[in-house]
Amino acid sequence: MKFGLPISFALHGLVLFGGLLVLGKGVSNLQSEEVIPLKIVTVSEQTNIKPSQKEIPIKELPQDVPQVSVAKQELLPKAPKKIPTEQTKGFNLDDFSKMVEDARDKDPEASVQKVLVGEAQAAKVTQNGVGDKTDLTISPGDYIRAKMEPCWLIDKGAKDFQNLRIEVKLELNEKGEIQVLNITNSAQIIASPNNGWRAARENVVSALHECAPYDGLSALNYDEWKIMKLNFQPGDEE
Amino acid sequence: MTKTNSFIKIVLSIFLVLWGLSANAFAQLEIDITKGNSEPTPIAIPDFLSSHPETTQIAKDIARVIGEDLERSGLFEALDPASFIETQTDINYQPRFADWRLIKARALVSGRIVRESSNRLKVEFRLWDIYGGKQLDGIRLATTPDNWRRVAHKVSDAIYKRLTGESGYFDSRIVYISESGPKTDRRKRLAIMDQDGDNAQYLLAGADLVLTPRFSPTAQQITYLSWETGRSQVYLLDIETGRRELLGNFPDITIAPRFSPDGKSLIFSMVKRGNSDVYVMDLRSRSTRRLTTNSAIDVSPSFSPDGKKIVFNSDRGGSPQLYTMNADGSNVKRISFGDGRYTTPNWSPRGDLIAFTKSYQGRFHIGVLNAQTGKAERLLTGSYLDEGPTWSPNGRVILFSRETRGRNGSSQIWSVDLTGSNLRKVDTPGAASDPAWSPVLP
Amino acid sequence: MNKKTLKYTGMVVIALAFSACATQPDPAPITQKQQVEKVAPLAPAYTPPKQIKPVVRQAEDNLAEAVPEAPKAGTKEHFKYMAGEDRVYFGYDRYDLTPQTRDVLRRQAQWLKEYSSSILVVGGNADERGTREYNLALGARRADAVKAFIVAQGIAPGRITTVSYGKERPIDGGSNEAAWALNRNAHSAVLVGGTS
Incomplete structure (x- = not known):
């Protein structure tokens, strides 16, 4: 019922504050103006030059690292380095029943799982005929997505990891090499109390560099992918 | 009220979208990337x-x-x-x-x-x-x-x-129960080791049954249960000085002690006429207050990291389930609704999750659920008997006891990431149970 | 109800048989049904005597071999002998007393009345299929159920203390129904003249 007031607010005062109210995905572009460019990427060969003055100095911790003590010390024997494997000395009913029980209870999750997602994905990309520069086989979007999957390391244990959105402005030359890489929502990330967001940002930057060059894109439509906006945000598990 | 609010939002959104478009005129191609991988x-x-x-x-x-x-x-x-x-x-x-x-x-x-x-x-x-x-x-x-x-x-x-972006947890220790002997005559001793299993040592010389040690989040102190006097009572041990104290010396059975996040009080269960209820004790004044009055089993209380809430285990609904309440005992709400029996809740120091033990169809699991909503339950492990989750100081890793079945069954400490990946056995000298993580050392 | 009780008794008999040879490995899991069908009809675990004194423990078979002599009156062995059992058993996650259990506890109370300087410590126990703290609470409940019943028989509450061991004091280390049934118990220990 009070429309006049909100409208006048909207048209005048609030525009300035608008950038602070993050209402949706499209909104945060506002902040790109305040963005601190993360780095310029001219990957020239590094040589052993003295670190620049901007280098973070070595922080001296104020005190010595002290010994920590425990009263009433009685050392337990050292832990075995590995879980002792089943001995099969003489035949013993107890051992046998234990083996049976162990077998019954063997946990498939017990070993550390390592799925070589990276390699699997790389193979997929090649299969799709993208890697070998055959033009027009795949859209730039699909190409970039497939290319990023093995490189982008997501920390799924980070707090609110699915909200840690990283927006990137990526400029490539015709060979698909990175010319400019800007994190356009850096201000928001730095302001956040969730430090995991900063870590996620660095993960994305590393991923983009590790995956470069993006040479599977067709030079014919270079204008289309010369500048891209990439939004990294972990989706729901499949 | 909400109408005007949403109106403001709409007007603002239009503005911002238009602005965004003009500022970003070069970013023609926009790609959403949602898939990566969880490789280390x-x-x-x-x-x-x-x-x-x-x-x-x-x-x-x-x-x-x-x-x-x-x-x-x-x-x-x-x-x-x-x-x-x-x-x-x-x-x-x-x-x-x-x-x-x-x-x-x-x-x-x-x-x-x-x-x-x-x-x-x-x-x-x-x-x-x-x-x-x-x-x-x-x-x-x-x-x-x-x-x-x-x-x-x-x-x-x-x-x-x-x-x-999260604090580390490597400069920390684990207090646990070192076990020896057969199941029907098991010896349990209080022990401590570095987080990586190195430097293990006993904390108590006695032969009395001791269980469920927990670290103070603010000091090098441990609270634990001991049957030293013949029945279970709550003790406090300063591990640097070795000073040991019986807390309260209540005439009733006391179990399940745990520190508050500020280390200033202790929460535990006391059994009166067979009925266990949750109590809180101020460690300076030693005054004790009863928080639950239900005739069911109320046990295993654990504070939220801000100290405002408590999650605990109760069978007031017919089977053991998890409930939260305010720190003064008001506003009790059930938060676990899945099939099975839920016990030993432990609130993450990060605040976002509650870890628990769940038994269902003859197996025991360590799981986590969203502390605010009680939803998004994820089971992280499963075996004949997994129990007693404890969080790393940064709320990222969970330690628990896993016991194998049968007459020769024995217990070991295992760790798992809160995502359910990276399940590992923690090397201890001999059998071990009831792990509890220390805060990061000062 | 009756059938259930019968089943239960059968289970305990089987369990006792297994516990007698503690170093043996667990037998292959036997389901509850099998045990009951085979064992239950044979004999109840224990036949309550008509009177408190004298008690003649019925032999398992009818070979009238020497019935072991009654232990010295007033001792803890005598308590067990007279009551027939110093342990009573419970169902999974239960703490209610079965009719048999009540009989045993009545005889325990009778003994306590007779030896009025003795005190009783009731220790509640649970099987391993529960988490430590919950089982401590459950053990406490069982111990208290026993105490409450004995108190109701006219024993002063001050003479009885309860403790709970949760799942820490199994009398059978096996992981099967028979062992679990044995481990869900409340144990009555009498202390006579300051010693047990």
Whole structure:
């Protein structure tokens, strides 16, 4: 019922504050103006030059690292380095029943799982005929997505990891090499109390560099992918 | 009210979208990327440099312990030193980033040991972002040579913090129950070890049954249960001085003690006429207040990290389930609704999750659910008998006891990441149960 | 109800048989049904005597071999002998008393009345299929159920203390129904003249 007031607010005062109210995905572009460019990427060969003055100095911790003590010390024997494997000395009913029980209870999750997602994905990309520069086989979007999957390391244990959105402005030359890489929502990330967001940002930057060059894109439509906006945000598990 | 609000939002959105479009006119192509992978981050940790023969071994050992710490977290993969191309001779020079990119290292830890005297050395390290081509951190720590392990854990903590954004947990300890003997005549002793299983020692000499030790989140103190007087009572132990105290000396059975997040009070269950209820005790005044009055079993209370809420276990609904309440006992709400029996809730120090034990169809699981909503339940483990989750100080890793079945069954401590990945057995000398993580050492 | 009780008794008999040879490995899991069908009809675990004194424990078979002599009156062995059992058993996650259990506890109370200087410590126990703290609470409940019943028989509450061991004091280390049934119990220990 009070429309006049909100409208006048909207048209005048609030525009300035608008950038602070993050209402949706499209909104945060506002902040790109305040963005601190993360780095310029001219990957020239590094040589052993003295670190620049901007280098973070070595922080001296104020005190010595002290010994920590425990009263009433009685050392337990050292832990075995590995879980002792089943001995099969003489035949013993107890051992046998234990083996049976162990077998019954063997946990498939017990070993550390390592799925070589990276390699699997790389193979997929090649299969799709993208890697070998055959033009027009795949859209730039699909190409970039497939290319990023093995490189982008997501920390799924980070707090609110699915909200840690990283927006990137990526400029490539015709060979698909990175010319400019800007994190356009850096201000928001730095302001956040969730430090995991900063870590996620660095993960994305590393991923983009590790995956470069993006040479599977067709030079014919270079204008289309010369500048891209990439939004990294972990989706729901499949 | 809400109508006007949404109107403002609509008007604002239109504005901002238009503005955004004009400012971003060059970004024609917009791509949403939602899929990545959960592989560990490759990190290179060459042996630390040493200018003195006396510290050469320590320099190697420190690098090894850092690598083991980081790998154990499941978030990092320490690269094989044999693959390293560059051999740095001075950590004050920039590394050749291209060399490290070739082996796909994302970060490099280069450190050295400066021996100042026979009983004092300084450990320096720099953490490099290989693709960013910049230094992320550089720290110098001073210590005595025999304290090198702690220094290594501190370095691991700094690296972990810089690369994940969350505080590390490697410079911490685990108190637990060391077990020996057959199931029908089991001996249980209070023990402590470093987080990586090193340096294990007993804390008590006695032969009395002791159970469920828990660390103070603010001090080097442990609360635990002991049958020293013939029945279960709550004790407080200062592990630096060895000072031990019986708390309250209540005439009734007391169980399930746990500290409040500020370390100033203790929450536990007391059984009166067969009925267990939750109580809280102020550790300075020793005054005790009853928080639940239900005739059901109310046990295993655990505070939220802000101290405002308590999660506990109750069978008031017919089977053991998880409930939350305010710290004064008001506003009791059930938060577990799945099939099965839920016990031993433990609120994450990060605040977002509650870990629990769930038994369902003859198996026991460690799981987590959203502390606010009670939803998004995830079971992380499963076996004949998994129980008693305890959180790492940063709320990232869970330790628990796993006991195998049968007459020769025995218990071991296992760890798992809160995502359910990286399940590992923690090496202990002999059988072990009831782990509880210390805060990060001061 | 009756059938259930019968089943239960059968289970305990089987369990006792297994516990007698503690070093043996667990037998292959036997389901409850099998045990009951085979064992239950043979004999109840224990036949309550008509009177308190004298008690003649019925032999398992009819070979009238020497019935072991009654232990010295007033001792803890005598308590067990007179009551027939110093342990009573419970169902999974239960703490209610079965008719048999009540009989045993009545005889325990009778003994306590007779030896009025003795005191009783009731220890509640649970099987391993529960978490430690919940089982401590459950054990406490069982111990208290026993105490409450004995108190109701006219024993002063001050003479009875309860403790709970949760799942820490199994009398059978096996992981099967028979062992679990044995481990869900409340144990009555008398202390006579300051010693047990």
